[in-house]
Amino acid sequence: MxxxxxxxxxxxxxxxxxxxxxxxxxxxxxxxxxxxxxxxxxxxxxxxxxxxxxxxxxxxxxxxxxxxxxxxxxxxxxxxxxxxxxxxxxxxxxxxxxxxxxxxxxxxxxxxxxxxxxxxxxxxxxxxxxxxxxxxxxxxxxxxxxxxxxxxxxxxxxxxxxxxxxxxxxxxxxxxxxxxxxxxxxxxxxxxxxxxxxxxxxxxICAMELVYFAHPASILGNRLVADVRRALGRALAEVETHNFDVVAYVPETARTAAEAFAEALGKPLVDAVVKNRFAGRVFITPPHLRNPGDAFRAVPQLVEGRRVALVDDSLIRGTNIRTVVRLLKEAGAREVHVRIASPPVKWPCFFGMDFQTRRELVAHKRDVEAIRAYIGADSLIYLPLEKFRQILGSACYGCFTGEYPVQINVEEAEVSTRGA
CATH class of the missing domain: 3.60.20.10 (Aminohydrolase, N-terminal nucleophile (Ntn) domain)
Known part of the structure; x- marks a missing residue:
């Protein structure tokens, strides 16, 4: 990518x-x-x-x-x-x-x-x-x-x-x-x-372009990316089962979905997690330079004693969200409920994203409860694949389903794509 x-x-x-x-x-x-x-x-x-x-x-x-x-x-x-x-x-x-x-x-x-x-x-x-x-x-x-x-x-x-x-x-x-x-x-x-x-x-079109990668002001598939993310946030609210006091999000790409999620549930959206604007996008930073602890901070005044719904656009390796959950709890949040505006990513991408092995994916060989425990959240809900498909339409869902647009030997591709 x-x-x-x-x-x-x-x-x-x-x-x-x-x-x-x-x-x-x-x-x-x-x-x-x-x-x-x-x-x-x-x-x-x-x-x-x-x-x-x-x-x-x-x-x-x-x-x-x-x-x-x-x-x-x-x-x-x-x-x-x-x-x-x-x-x-x-x-x-x-x-x-x-x-x-x-x-x-x-x-x-x-x-x-x-x-x-x-x-x-x-x-x-x-x-x-x-x-x-x-x-x-x-x-x-x-x-x-x-x-x-x-x-x-x-x-x-x-x-x-x-x-x-x-x-x-x-x-x-x-x-x-x-x-x-x-x-x-x-x-x-x-x-x-x-x-x-x-x-x-x-x-x-790559589903992750619409969910995370593309700029919200861009047009993809004749749709404004921000509009797609709002639809994902509203759909995520439809499957909510818990109660909480405020909605927060992982900056910056999750904000649009979080706004729609909060609006649909009638909950206030707070900027309880802030990001160093000079840190770049942690997910696309080379592995040896990724340090979410330096990129994010939590605002105690917005979460202390409160039950927080934390919205993110996707959950790939789990390193960012795990750090943010910890920061919110250290800031005094009573509970942190993680909500993901896409289904679990269980398969590598061989079409332009740098997660090209199953072993680096938090959802590989883990069910939702195991992932929740790993990231330290009080609860974890993903957007169901069926609702996700209804919103995105014709797209590449390979990293979610293992069904790629072209036939790929996954074990061979995991070895060959990174190259020199």
Missing amino acids: CGIGGAWGGRAGERVRRMAPWLMHRGHEGVGYAYMKGGEIALGEPRDDAEGALVHTRYSTSGEYGVQLQPVLAKYRDLEIAVVFNGTVVNYKRLGVESPSFDGDALAKALAREIWERGVEQGVISVYSKIVGAATLLALTPWGLLAVRDPRGIRPLAYRLYGEGVAFSSETVALGGGQEVAPGLAVLYGKRMAFWKIPPGEAK
Whole structure:
């Protein structure tokens, strides 16, 4: 998972630089750029007058942590391209390139080779016919900016036209508007103009994009993400069985669902848990740097002596919520009842999220009571899968159900996806 952006024409360099801060909720390990000037492609922060430019904000799901690995420059014969992508290619070692260092490296090299040998349109189709996983990409080519939305739409992509050019981004919020690119659509914009389709499967946006990852102000699946999260919060209130005094939430992505949950139950919403705004998103921080104890604080004046319903959007590893429950109880909360606006995550993700083994998931081989005991809550309720599906519709639910959009050998994928 990460954030990608690209622009062609009309101060392309400035456009991608301005996108970067609006993509860092998708990855904040580093920001990388590539640009084209005078027909030559280079890595580095682009000038305003670059013909085309790319930006990548990194959340590592393959390769080493803490290293800015994209954009990738790839050369095959006389063809050089720069590529950024969002997703995970599970079978990247089988794309036929020599000694790939990580999936993005293999994808870029395979794309350069196939475009050289088959042309742009057929080259892109050929690469995607080999991929297991999910990949939405942007590439600088000699003919212009290439944009490809994942054929199943698992990873998002949006665009916005300007009078003098075009910009693409993982999310509409980074463009200040725009529209979604259809799943399986490839676009070449620049010195050549072309549109073509990659044979898609059934469109299945990642459920975790809607629940947690995407910005609430973005449009995904023609819906405002915040509206989806409000619906999840209301549905969570429908299955409530306990009484409490106030509703709190784990900042920041759970706030929208918590507001709807509290409103539906007629309970006050309090900002009882605060987050260090400079801590970034703890969940997407590399493992050796994750320290929720430094990221969160509880406000005693809002919870002392009270029964607290604590809402979070999802429960993956359990480290954040376990810390927050402890902080609330240390702050004087009489009871802490955890409410999760999604079902239990029991399976790894091989499509762009960095939980790629079952053993790291708190719900793997634990029932709800065991999870409740692990996180220290007085009670724990998840949103039932049936209600979850009713709200999200056609989506990838692989991490909740173990049923993936493509056939995957889970044991083999758990070993191979992290790579070097």
